[in-house]
Amino acid sequence: MDTTILGRTGLEVTVMGFGCGGPSRAGQSTGHSEAESVAVVRAAVERGVNLIDSSEAYGTEGIVGQAVRGFDRSKLVLSTKKQVRGQITAAHVRRSVGDSLRRIGTDYIDIYHLHAVELAQYDRLYAEVVPVLLQLRDEGKVRFLGITARFGADTGHAMLQRALQDDVWDVMMVGFNILNQSARERVFSHTMEKRIGVLIMFAVRRALSSPERLREVVGELIERGELDPGEVDREDPLGFLVHEGGAASIPDAAYRFARYEPGTDVILSGTGNLDHLQANLASFERPPLPEADRQRLERIFRGVDSVAGN
Secondary structure, three states: OOEEEOHHHOOEEEOEEEEOOOOOOOOHHHOOOHHHHHHHHHHHHHOOOOEEEOOOOOOOHHHHHHHHOOOOHHHOEEEEEEEOOOOOOHHHHHHHHHHHHHHHOOOOEEEEEEEEEOHHHHHHHHHHOHHHHHHHHHOOOEEEEEEEEOOOOOOOOHHHHHHOOOOOOOEEEEEOOOOOOOHHHHHHHHHHHHOOEEEEEOOOOHHHOOHHHHHHHHHHHHHOOOOOHHHOOOOOOOHHHEOOOOEOOHHHHHHHHHHOOOOOOEEEEOOOOHHHHHHHHHHHOOOOOOHHHHHHHHHHOOOOOOOOOO
């Protein structure tokens, strides 16, 4: 598994990270037992993945803790998050960090994010909650500060554009995929300049794993005028990507598209299935998409910023 340096954190991370949220939550949302979920996360680490992302909201921090037990902690990068719904306070955050440390079974969290922050919340959180995050960093309980967008409701990245004005965030979790590439200009150009590490979420969601849903989304984008109907086959919108020398599948294309986008560091991939995990790992070992295919994707979706890929 290739590695990269996560911006100004200096952390060496694998280009694929294991995400314990999303539709699967390491299998917890799809009927798997806790032991089965632990086994999948552990398999990812055994195969070389060193960044594992969770959240108090996912209910998977304990699974992460069990899965990484026995591995060299210094070689792992553990990321988790504080849900910000409601009027959270500095005291809530301090308590949540303690609870996350206990559930994961570690003395420190490498990256601690404020989770799914909306633009309307940002200024209050920055004023009232960031100071305690900085204290927790000074105490050694948190190494680096992160912030994640609520991409499904903020497909144009308004919150992250505001957050980029403050020089406190070491890492940002950004929604980016084939269908919505707007982060390229709105976020990545700035994170690269500021050396902020970038974790990518939503690289593959339902529209990029279900042909029926993809057709629906493309139809909606054409109706809204965000896609030129002359540039896309409504029945098989991304079929041109799968060919000899190209992608093995649409999800394979989606991971490789995000993986080789300038400004992305780690692409999060989650599953509760060992075979699916192996397929995802294989995508990250493949080269970039053919340049003609990549350029065609950029041209087709150049005007889209209204969908997340669900």
